[in-house]
Amino acid sequence: MADERLRVALLAPVWFPVPPTGYGGIEWVVALLADGLTEAGHDVTLFASGDSRTQARLSAVFAEAPSEWIGHSQLDLRHALSCLVRADEFDLVNDHSGPLAFALAGLVSTPVVHTVHGPLADDPGAIYEQVVSLNPRARLVSLSLTQRRPRPDLPWVANCPNALDFSVYPVQAQRGDYLLFLGRLSAEKGCHRAIAVATELGLPLKIAGKCREPDELAYFRELVEPHLAHGIEYLGEVPHGQKVELLQQARATLFPIDWDEPFGLVMVESMACGTPVIATRRGAVPEVIEHGVTGVIVDDYRRMAAALDEADALEPLAIRRRAEERFAPERMVADYLAAYRTVVGAG
Ligand code: UDP
Numbered sequence: 422m423a424d425e426r427l428r429v430a431l432l433a434p435v436w437f438p439v440p441p442t443g444y445g446g447i448e449w450v451v452a453l454l455a456d457g458l459t460e461a462g463h464d465v466t467l468f469a470s471g472d473s474r475t476q477a478r479l480s481a482v483f484a485e486a487p488s489e490w491i492g493h494s495q496l497d498l499r500h501a502l503s504c505l506v507r508a509d510e511f512d513l514v515n516d517h518s519g520p521l522a523f524a525l526a527g528l529v530s531t532p533v534v535h536t537v538h539g540p541l542a543d544d545p546g547a548i549y550e551q552v553v554s555l556n557p558r559a560r561l562v563s564l565s566l567t568q569r570r571p572r573p574d575l576p577w578v579a580n581c582p583n584a585l586d587f588s589v590y591p592v593q594a595q596r597g598d599y600l601l602f603l604g605r606l607s608a609e610k611g612c613h614r615a616i617a618v619a620t621e622l623g624l625p626l627k628i629a630g631k632c633r634e635p636d637e638l639a640y641f642r643e644l645v646e647p648h649l650a651h652g653i654e655y656l657g658e659v660p661h662g663q664k665v666e667l668l669q670q671a672r673a674t675l676f677p678i679d680w681d682e683p684f685g686l687v688m689v690e691s692m693a694c695g696t697p698v699i700a701t702r703r704g705a706v707p708e709v710i711e712h713g714v715t716g717v718i719v720d721d722y723r724r725m726a727a728a729l730d731e732a733d734a735l736e737p738l739a740i741r742r743r744a745e746e747r748f749a750p751e752r753m754v755a756d757y758l759a760a761y762r763t764v765v766g767a768g
Contacts, residue, residue, distance in 0.1 A: 541575075561578065717731045
């Protein structure tokens with residue numbers, strides 16, 4: 422039973438290709454999982470846009486990821502249904518696409534394991550609670566234990582922290598002189614706080630991030646754009662190669678979040694490149710960063726400037742080594758397989 426070959430459907434979000442060409446944390450994780458499960462001998466079908474690249478069998482409703490239409494639920498629905506109508510062909514469906522597909526999962530007899538990628542406070546938590554009340558067979562995977570905190574009684578089957586393909590994030594032993602902010606341009610990710618820290622230190626700050634949606638554009642105009650001078654630079658949303666160069670040459674990555682981040686792949690990407698992360702103690706930060714080993718955790722972003730010396734003392738190769746030990750794809754694939762087997766065995 423333990424090494425039985427599983428027929429797995431992986432349902433990715435529809436909005437970006439797998440792996441993504443620019444922004445996209447979930448898509449990277451699904452890409453690694455699809456390849457890792459396939460390499461482990463399982464029969465994997467990845468439901469994602471046609472411009473995805475995978476070792477699994479690809480099933481696509483849309484030839485290209487409809488990124489310009491993000492949030493249009495009809496596209497999300499078509500994509501989810503294309504997987505669920507075929508559920509009988511699989512031993513298990515692992516859904517990473519969001520609550521819509523999860524809400525439909527009760528309609529099929531094949532077990533569906535849903536990975537929660539977002540936070541569970543407020544509305545999203547209430548939605549999950551209601552879906553579970555309609556579907557007693559619903560099963561959930563978290564990315565961090567913190568993520569579960571607002572809804573500890575949901576039917577969790579496993580905690581599977583995200584992983585990284587370390588082969589495409591080479592480490593560099595020498596650091597540059599600038600600070601880096603990488604992520605979405607939104608208040609919760611704290612780019613404006615990174616600007617305040619860099620200004621206090623008198624150091625250059627390179628900002629790379631997604632700024633496409635109306636709230637991101639409004640945030641950018643109000644809290645970022647007015648500060649773009651004297652070494653504070655916005656580079657736009659960066660593709661993979663540029664991202665790696667930026668990470669490798671940064672003195673530290675600032676992660677001044679102001680929300681309960683469910684995971685935060687940017688932290689692992691930075692660690693992979695040997696660059697310490699200075700982060701605020703929110704969400705999954707203490708589960709991802711080991712204080713004094715791979716980065717520095719502060720209680721208030723106003724203490725970030727003072728934490729730079731401590732971050733400078735962390736050795737790039739040691740940071741990388743520790744990140745590889747904890748966030749290797751093999752570990753994540755094993756975590757997911759264990760979760761799948763619990764659910765298939767129980768069925
Ligand atoms: N990202 C990127 N280019 C950008 C901005 C972000 O490639 O300009 C990537 C980032 O490196 C990470 C992902 O998008 O891999 C964001 O995932 P994370 O979990 O850090 O944050 P989320 O936005 O999902 O909350």
